[in-house]
Amino acid sequence: MFFKTEKLSKAFGGVQAVHRVDLEIERGDICALIGPNGAGKTTFFNLVTKYFEPDEGRVFFKGEDITRLPPQEICKRGIARSFQKVNIYPKLTVFESVQMSLLSQKGESLRMFRSAKSMLREETYEILNHVGLIEHADILGDALSHGDKKRLEVAITLGNEPELMLMDEPTAGMAPEETSATMELIGQLAEQRGLTVFFTEHDMSVVFGIAKKIIVLHQGSIICQGKPEEIRANEQVQKIYLGEE
Amino acid sequence: MEKILPFLKSKWWLLLILFSIVGPLALGTFWVHVATEVLIMALFAMSFNILYGHMGQLSFGQAAFFGTGAYGAAMMMTKTGAPFLVCLLAGTLVGGLWALITGYLCIRLAGIYFAIMTVVVSQSTFYIIFNWYSFTGGDNGIQGLLPPPVLQGPFAYYYFSLAIVITAIIIYRVILNSPFGLSLYCIRDNIDRSIFVGIKVRRHMHIAFVIAGIYAATAGVLFAPFKRSVVPHMCDWTTSGNAVFMGVLGGVYHLGGPILGAVVWTFLDAFVTGFTEYWPIIVGFILLLVILYMPGGILGLLYQKFKGLRHPAK
16 A cells, blocks of 8 residues: 555644544555645645644555654655645755755755765756756745745655655645646656655646546545546535535 | 956955965054954854854854863863863863753754753853852862963964864855755754755754854863963853854854954954943944844845845855
């Protein structure tokens, strides 16, 4: 089994944000996690990457129980994430931001007596080329446009050379044409790099356009999962989710 | 002229070193003395800057390591009679070790809590030294710390300090340009993101804390024989404040910031105290101007005026 959670739960105060979530993802899937605002999508990602400690339940990745590992170790195992709100390094150049992920993934981040400048240049430029940021390589993260910041967010995540990429609303705040370009990019990346992508998204056209599997979360629990056609046909989903769109 | 300008731009540091070697020959004993203090204070300010400018955590505790370094060297000199260089090395080691121990507490925190913890460390160190009369000499301090005869003249000690400080600056530069240095910038810019790209944030912060401690301790071991004595006040948080002030004055985002800060601060100190005893008021006034009108310090202002000079964050 590539990725699996068992009864993953988290409560904040009295609110059950994520409630006994069981799900499985196969290698190579492009999988969407959808649900209305407050359904627990981001919390679920936060539990998997250990931003929060789960109350109960377990997470497995490639057969290993990773529930108790710290975030850095989970990252090293091959799960990387991007954030819903832009979460980049404002005073680092685009090049350095991506290079850092690569350095860290290759266990070089503690090296002190070698200049970082010349390290992993080709790999860094390759990623920048993929996401279309190569012309902005020497610009500070701060100075990018919103769309480019989101792209940098993806590039930083790619730098960790993940096998499973968790993307929390990769197109949040983008203009429609940017959105479709970004989703196209994600599809390409998944194919070229053999990535498994698990993403949350609120735009239904985006979700049905790219996802091969959809999981619907409502008030912290999974209410159904399956192929896009099945989700579209599901009455319960239509009622609580699609009906609201 | 066409050839000279690019040369100046790329090799300015060579000229600076030449100037720091030749310059003092034109000065009298008093100003050479001041120049030596500039060198030592530059090291001290660099120590602060590693944590604040490059790692993003405000430390009001660098005096703890400045002081323990100085006391380590002083006690080796008075109690063991070991060779001078061994005493200095021992002092540096003591300061570094103290940073390793106290760092364990500080790096668990960030932001204002980190700053408060460093004050706690600084003040605890101060009171330990102040109250442990039988071991440290309490408020009497330790006197009569003479460097070996060959280093007793002001010029000799100046060049001795210069050699150590230049070495320290080179190491500082190498470290900050390394993957480790880049990791520190990431931690400064965005701790959360750093964790999720796999950087072991606490370990990096702890190592940086120890490196900063060693820099402060090195400044301390140079300072003790320079002043011929040590006093508990060297560990006080107001002494840490000097490092903060020099760092902020020079510009915390630049390698040269703390050095420039030390130059301006120490010369101002020597110059102004020559005709008024109200030096602290003038310091306060300058600090106010810096915070209000040049948040990037003197170097920050220069870089702003001459855009594209270099990477603004470093």
